[in-house]
Amino acid sequence: MNEEIIERAQRAKVKKALLGEDVDIEYYTTETNEHEALTSLGEISEEYKQNLLDAGIDPSEKDRSGSFLQRDRSVIFSRAKYPGLELMSTTDAIKKYDWLKEYLWKAIPVDMDKYTAEVELDQTHGYFIRSEAGSKVTMPVQSCLFITSDKIRQNVHNIVIAEENSELHLITGCSVSHTVDSALHLGVSEFYVKKGAKITFTMVHNWGGGIEVRPRSAVVIEDDGVYISNYILMTPVKSLQMFPTTYCVGRNARATSQSIVYATNDAKIDMGSRAVLQGEGSRAEIISRVIATDNAKVIARGDVFGEAADAKGHIECRGLMLSDTATIDSIPELKATRRDLELSHEAAVGKIAEEEIQYLMARGLSEDEATSVIIRGFLNVDITGLPDALAKETKKMFDMSLEKVM
Amino acid sequence: MEALTTPIGCKMLEIKDLTVEVEGKEIISDFNLCIERGEVHVLFGPNGCGKTTLLMTILGIPAYKVKKGDITFNGVDITDFPTNERVKLGMGMSFQHPPEIRGVKLGDMVNIALGRKGEKIDESVIELAKKLNISVDFLNRDVNLGFSGGEVKRSEILQLLAQAPSFLMFDEPDSGVDVENIELIGDLMNELMGRDEILSKRERSGLIITHSGFILNYIKPDRAHVMLNGRIACSGIPEEVAKHIMKEGFERCVKLCGAKVCAE
Numbered sequence: 001m002n003e004e005i006i007e008r009a010q011r012a013k014v015k016k017a018l019l020g021e022d023v024d025i026e027y028y029t030t031e032t033n034e035h036e037a038l039t040s041l042g043e044i045s046e047e048y049k050q051n052l053l054d055a056g057i058d059p060s061e062k063d064r065s066g067s068f069l070q071r072d073r074s075v076i077f078s079r080a081k082y083p084g085l086e087l088m089s090t091t092d093a094i095k096k097y098d099w100l101k102e103y104l105w106k107a108i109p110v111d112m113d114k115y116t117a118e119v120e121l122d123q124t125h126g127y128f129i130r131s132e133a134g135s136k137v138t139m140p141v142q143s144c145l146f147i148t149s150d151k152i153r154q155n156v157h158n159i160v161i162a163e164e165n166s167e168l169h170l171i172t173g174c175s176v177s178h179t180v181d182s183a184l185h186l187g188v189s190e191f192y193v194k195k196g197a198k199i200t201f202t203m204v205h206n207w208g209g210g211i212e213v214r215p216r217s218a219v220v221i222e223d224d225g226v227y228i229s230n231y232i233l234m235t236p237v238k239s240l241q242m243f244p245t246t247y248c249v250g251r252n253a254r255a256t257s258q259s260i261v262y263a264t265n266d267a268k269i270d271m272g273s274r275a276v277l278q279g280e281g282s283r284a285e286i287i288s289r290v291i292a293t294d295n296a297k298v299i300a301r302g303d304v305f306g307e308a309a310d311a312k313g314h315i316e317c318r319g320l321m322l323s324d325t326a327t328i329d330s331i332p333e334l335k336a337t338r339r340d341l342e343l344s345h346e347a348a349v350g351k352i353a354e355e356e357i358q359y360l361m362a363r364g365l366s367e368d369e370a371t372s373v374i375i376r377g378f379l380n381v382d383i384t385g386l387p388d389a390l391a392k393e394t395k396k397m398f399d400m401s402l403e404k405v406m
Numbered sequence: 407m408e409a410l411t412t413p414i415g416c417k418m419l420e421i422k423d424l425t426v427e428v429e430g431k432e433i434i435s436d437f438n439l440c441i442e443r444g445e446v447h448v449l450f451g452p453n454g455c456g457k458t459t460l461l462m463t464i465l466g467i468p469a470y471k472v473k474k475g476d477i478t479f480n481g482v483d484i485t486d487f488p489t490n491e492r493v494k495l496g497m498g499m500s501f502q503h504p505p506e507i508r509g510v511k512l513g514d515m516v517n518i519a520l521g522r523k524g525e526k527i528d529e530s531v532i533e534l535a536k537k538l539n540i541s542v543d544f545l546n547r548d549v550n551l552g553f554s555g556g557e558v559k560r561s562e563i564l565q566l567l568a569q570a571p572s573f574l575m576f577d578e579p580d581s582g583v584d585v586e587n588i589e590l591i592g593d594l595m596n597e598l599m600g601r602d603e604i605l606s607k608r609e610r611s612g613l614i615i616t617h618s619g620f621i622l623n624y625i626k627p628d629r630a631h632v633m634l635n636g637r638i639a640c641s642g643i644p645e646e647v648a649k650h651i652m653k654e655g656f657e658r659c660v661k662l663c664g665a666k667v668c669a670e
Contacts, residue, residue: 242577318508358467361489362499363519363565373523377509377548 555582
C-alpha cells in the first residue's frame with residue numbers, strides 16, 4: 001500500500017503542474033536546523049510574535065480550542081485544550097493511527113504533480129486535526145506554518161477530519177519572517193467532512209515577496225455536511241498557484257468558498273476554487289474578490305461541475321484593477337452533465353468608478369478617503385456560517401491586513 | 407458640520423455668467439442665479455435643459471467643466487474647489503441617480519455623512535433612520551444596490567439628515583416616490599431646510615429641481631425659475647409658475663410669465 005504510493009510519487013517527481021509557473025524545487029534546501037519545542041505559544045520570541053499576529057494567530061492562545069505551530073521543518077508547539085479535539089503533527093498521527101492510511105492521499109492523488117510527489121517523498125510534518133463524533137468544538141483551532149530560515153522548502157501534509165455530527169473551526173496562518181528572502185512552501189491539505197459535520201477553514205496567507213507557494217487542497221463532504229472556506233491574501237508573494245477542489249459527495253452536502261486577494265508588486269497568482277457536485281441536492285458557492293495593482297498578474301478561477309440531481313452551484317468573481325500594468329484574468333467555468341440542476345456564474349472586472357468617488361466626496365470625504373472606502377467595500381464579503389466570535393475575529397484579521405496595504 | 411455665518415445682505419449662493427460644458431458640449435450658458443440665506447428656490451424645466459448639470463456644477467463634480475463665470479458661496483469663490491471642500495463649507499445634495507457601491511452599507515454612508523467614517527452602525531444611526539422608516543436591515547444593505555426609486559430618495563434624505571448642510575440641493579426628490587412616502591419626504595425636506603422656522607430666523611437655503619412639481623404640494627419655496635436650453639427663461643412666484651406649467655407646458659409658461667424669453 002505505502003510502497004505503491006511511494007512508487008507513484010517517484011514517477012511523478014518531474015511531472016509539471018497543469019497550472020502556474022514551474023518551480024525549481026531543488027533550488028530550495030531541505031537542510032535546516034531543528035527548532036526547539038515551546039511549552040506555550042506565548043514563549044515565541046518577540047521578533048516572531050508579530051508575524052504570528054499578522055497571520056491571525058494569537059500567541060496568548062486565548063479563545064482557542066487548540067494551537068499548532070510549525071517552524072520551518074519542526075513542529076514546535078501542539079496542544080489541544082478541548083475534549084473531543086485531537087491535534088498533532090501528521091507524522092505523529094501516521095505513527096499513532098494505522099487507520100489514517102484510509103485518508104492519506106485519498107482526496108488528492110499523490111501523483112497529481114511534482115509538488116504532491118515532493119510532499120510524499122520528503123514530508124516535513126503538517127497538522128492532523130480531528131473532532132470526535134458529535135463534539136462541537138465551537139472555539140477555533142489555530143495552526144501556523146511559519147518559515148524563518150532562508151531558502152528552505154517546507155513540505156507539509158495536513159489532514160483535517162470532522163467525524164459525524166461534529167463541528168470544527170480552523171484558523172490557519174502561514175507566515176514568514178522578514179529575514180527570509182526566498183523559500184518554497186508546499187502544502188497538501190485533505191479535509192474530510194463526515195455526515196452532518198461542519199468544518200470552517202479560515203486561512204490567512206502572509207507571505208513575502210520572495211516566497212513561492214504551491215498548496216494542494218481537497219475536501220470531501222458527506223451527507224448533510226458543511227464546509228466553509230475563507231481565504232485572505234493581502235501581502236506580497238512571489239508566486240502562488242492553488243486550485244482547491246471540494247467534492248460534495250453526500251446528499252445535501254454544502255460548500256462555500258470565499259477568497260479575498262490583494263495582489264501587489266510583481267506577484268504571479270493563479271488561484272481559484274473548484275466544486276464537484278456529486279451528491280443529490282448538494283450546493284456550492286464560490287465567491288472571489290481580486291484587486292490587482294502594480295505589476296501583479298492574477299488568474300482568478302472558479303469551476304463548478306454539476307453531476308447530481310437538484311445540485312446547485314454559483315460562482316461570483318469580481319476583480320478591481322488599480323493599475324494599467326497589472327492583469328486580472330477571470331475564468332469561471334460551469335459544467336453540467338444532467339438536466340435537473342442549476343449552475344450560474346457572474347464575473348466582472350473593472351476600475352473604481354469615478355461616480356462612486358464623487359458620491360463619497362459629496363458626503364465629505366477626500367478623494368483618497370473615498371478610494372479607500374470603495375476598496376474596503378469591494379473586498380468586504382459578508383462571511384456567513386461562522387460562529388459570532390470567529391466572524392468578528394475574521395473581520396478583525398481582514399481589517400488588519402487591509403490597514404497594512406492601504 | 408457647522409454652518410458658516412454670513413454677513414447680513416451677503417448672498418448665500420451667487421452664480422455669475424456661468425457657462426458649463428460636459429464632454430465638450432455646452433449645456434449651461436451665461437447662467438445667473440442668486441439665492442439668499444433662508445430662501446428656497448425651485449427650478450423647473452424639461453428633461454435635458456441643464457437642471458442636473460447645474461446642481462452637479464454647484465457641487466463641483468469634475469466632469470462638469472466651468473468654462474466661464476464663477477460660483478460664490480457665503481462670500482467665498484468656490485468655482486475651483488473640490489466637492490469635499492464645498493461640502494465642508496455646508497453644501498449637501500440629494501442625488502437623483504446615486505451610484506451603487508458594493509460592500510459599502512447605507513449605515514456606513516450615514517456614518518460618513520456624520521463625519522465618523524468607519525464606525526459601527528450604532529443607536530445614533532438607527533434613531534436617525536427611524537425618521538425615514540428605515541430599518542436596521544435596510545441600513546445594512548449595500549448603498550443603492552437594488553434600491554427602489556422611493557428607497558433611493560429616502561436613503562438620500564437620511565444621508566442629508568446626518569450631514570446637516572446649510573445649503574441643500576435636491577435633484578428630483580419626488581420622482582419614483584410612492585404616495586405613502588412623498589409626504590414624509592416633504593416634511594423632512596422642510597425640516598432640513600429649516601422651513602419650520604419663522605422667516606427672519608431661517609438660516610438654511612435650498613435649491614430643488616422638479617420635473618413634475620409634485621413635491622410642491624408639500625414644500626412652499628420662495629421663488630421659482632424655469633430653465634430652458636441652459637438658461638433661466640423666466641422666474642416668478644412658485645404657485646403661479648407651477649400652475650402655468652401644469653396647464654400649458656414649459657414654453658408657454660415662459661411667455662405667460664412675461665419675462666425674457668429664452669434665446670432660442
